[in-house]
Structures are given as structure tokens and as C-alpha cells.
Amino acid sequence: MGLSEKRNRDVGIIEGLFIRKTLEDHAKTILEDTKRQMVGFTNRKWNKRGISVNDNTLVYSHISAFRFVDMKTVRAKSGYSIGSKKVRKGKIKKNFFPIHNTPIFSSKRFLIKRLSFGFTDEVKNSFEQLAKDSGLLNE
Template identity: 30%
Template sequence: MDVLDSRSKYNPQDLLEQRFISEVLREELQELDQRQTSLMSSRGFKTSDFYSERGFTVNDNVGTYTHPLELRFTDMKTRKTSTGKIKKKSHAVHNKPLYGMLNNIVFRLSVEYTQRMKSMLAQKYNIHL
């Protein structure tokens, strides 16, 4: 049996695993979005540009999170200019929630894919094992 034949065969276990990964990514990205929105509102972010240009998608088990470029720089404590280094107020609304989410994804993917989860996904998506 060559590799192409093995890839073309229907394997419900692989389908369940892909659905599980997609669900975990979608849930964690939604939680990141909510956490980041609450952090920004609590820290006084009033400009609608910070809120409107954010979003996420999950396609083929790849999560993509988009945000305005300026939001990335709000975490920085210093800024280099031609006159030297300037200290500024930092707001941990990008890195802290983002890396916290990545740790959650790794943990959930390594621990939550149990037989019980497989049967729940099979029932939800009508996949016969």
C-alpha cells in the first residue's frame, strides 16, 4: 500500500481528531477575543479602530487571529527614537492574553482528547466509528 492510497481512505478517527482540534481552536480564540476586549475596555481604550479591526478564523485546523498593528505595540514599555530610549506606559492587552491562550491550547489538545470526547464528537457530527 503506497502513501497516496492510505491518505485517500476514509478514516473516522482522523476526522474526529480534526474536528476536535478545530473546536478547541475556535473556543480558545473566542475566549481570547473576549478577554482582550474586556482588558482593553478596563484600561480605557476608547478608539473604535482597536475594536473593529480584530477577528479570527479557523480553517483546516489553523487558527488565524487578526488585529490592528498598533495593538501589538501597546505592550511595549520603551520606544527607541532618534534622541534615545523613551519609557512609556504599557498595557498588557496583546502578549499576555495571546500567550496564555497558546498554553491553554497545548494543554487542551494533549489532555482532553479522550474516548468520551471522541464519542461526543461522533454523535455531534454524525460520524460512524
């Protein structure tokens, strides 16, 4: 193996460690944000959610009802918008709880910034040392 091939392999390992660590950090953040928003949800079915990180992929799994709890109703049948709070007598305005979109998309925005601009020389050196300590890189 030539010197350039070795350098490319080493950089790939270091970048992979950085990406994995960043995804794991954001996975914890997403679960904490979701849990904080779900204060009134006492049924056990709402706890069926999880996040896994494989290589450079973050997978968030949950029941499909999560998406529907987070949706706003656009219009009432009376024709008034929900923002005006005018709902026909006998109709109940649907409440929404930001347990899906808000944590996911706010974390996504910060994740993209961190992956794009967070791999500085200082971070690269710390992950290089971590890779050497764990035996992934040869001296």
C-alpha cells in the first residue's frame, strides 16, 4: 500500500469516527427533545420509539401516530382558519403537540452545520488520537 492510499484510508477512518460521534450526539438530543415535549403522554404506546446509528446513517423509528399528533388542522369545516379560533358550535379544535417535526428538523439544521463546518483541524487531531488509541490507525 502506497503512502497516498494509506493517507486516504486514515482520513476516511477519522471522518467516519467524526460522523458517527456527531450522529450519536444528535440522536440523544432528538430523544431528549421529544421526551421533553411529551409531558402529558402517559400511555405506553408513545414510548415505542428509538434511534440507531449505523456507519453514517441515523434511523429514527416510531409509531405512525407520532406524525398525526404533530399535524395542525388547516381549516375547520365552518371555513374559518384555526388561527382565528372561530370554530362552529359543537366542533372541537384539534390540538397539536410538536413531538415529531420540531425536534427532527431543528436537530437536522444543526446536524448539517456541524457536519459541514465542524470538522476542523483541532477536531481532526482529537479523532486521530482516538483512532490511534483504539487501534484503528497504525502509527
